Amino acid sequence: MTEPFIKICGLRTAHDVDVAVGAGAHAVGFVFAPGSPRTVDAAAARELAARVPAGVLTVGVYRGQPVGEVRRLTEESGVRAVQLHGDEGPEYYEELRAAGRTLVRATAAHVARCGELGEDLLLLDAPDPGSGKPWNWGSAEFTPPEGRWLLAGGLTPANVREALEATGAWGVDVSSGVERERGVKSPELIRAFIDAARGTPTTPR
Numbered sequence: 512m513t514e515p516f517i518k519i520c521g522l523r524t525a526h527d528v529d530v531a532v533g534a535g536a537h538a539v540g541f542v543f544a545p546g547s548p549r550t551v552d553a554a555a556a557r558e559l560a561a562r563v564p565a566g567v568l569t570v571g572v573y574r575g576q577p578v579g580e581v582r583r584l585t586e587e588s589g590v591r592a593v594q595l596h597g598d599e600g601p602e603y604y605e606e607l608r609a610a611g612r613t614l615v616r617a618t619a620a621h622v623a624r625c626g627e628l629g630e631d632l633l634l635l636d637a638p639d640p641g642s643g644k645p646w647n648w649g650s651a652e653f654t655p656p657e658g659r660w661l662l663a664g665g666l667t668p669a670n671v672r673e674a675l676e677a678t679g680a681w682g683v684d685v686s687s688g689v690e691r692e693r694g695v696k697s698p699e700l701i702r703a704f705i706d707a708a709r710g711t712p713t714t715p716r
């Protein structure tokens with residue numbers, strides 16, 4: 512199995528960003544969706560994103576927000592990718608594509624293949640994103656989509672490897688499973704998650 516793409520989401524402190532990047536995350540996420548314990552504003556995200564090297568993707572996370580608001584927060588923060596957790600249609604995706612962003616479509620629905628709405632990456636998530644609750648990715652009824660897709664929803668250092676092997680996902684995304692309390696990241700769990708996703712034993716650092 513090749514190394515999976517690993518995104519650590521819901522980061523709010525410079526230290527957590529440095530830990531995730533230093534441990535080998537391929538992407539880091541900043542939540543702009545209102546009502547989350549992880550929500551940051553554009554100015555805070557801009558400072559955090561400025562710490563991230565060019566080879567690591569910065570992602571703004573949105574849920575059901577008007578496209579103008581998504582464009583504004585994305586431009587003000589400088590994040591390179593947009594992750595959409597709503598029921599946006601192809602025109603919405605097209606407008607953001609024209610603005611030059613990488614597009615991540617997040618959904619709990621069955622999707623046959625990545626790219627149907629013009630997205631670059633598909634993210635299959637639980638119905639209640641960011642809740643830490645898993646879904647039935649391990650069941651016989653789940654048919655993985657074609658193309659590049661990320662698995663999220665209730666992943667932890669203890670189950671991420673099994674999840675990757677069971678589903679064949681191209682990558683994984685996590686928030687709750689690397690927190691010591693809701694909205695507060697644990698550097699140790701971030702490192703353990705990345706090591707586990709890669710299939711390497713965790714070493715104390």
Ligand SMILES: O=C(O)c1ccccc1N[C@@H]1O[C@H](COP(=O)(O)O)[C@@H](O)[C@H]1O
Nearest residue numbers: 520544547640641643663664665686687
């Ligand atoms: O993290 C949030 O609070 C959030 C809020 C609104 C939309 C998406 C959100 N996070 C996404 O949810 C999954 C992580 O889920 P879990 O906590 O690991 O179960 C991931 O895709 C985040 O980007």
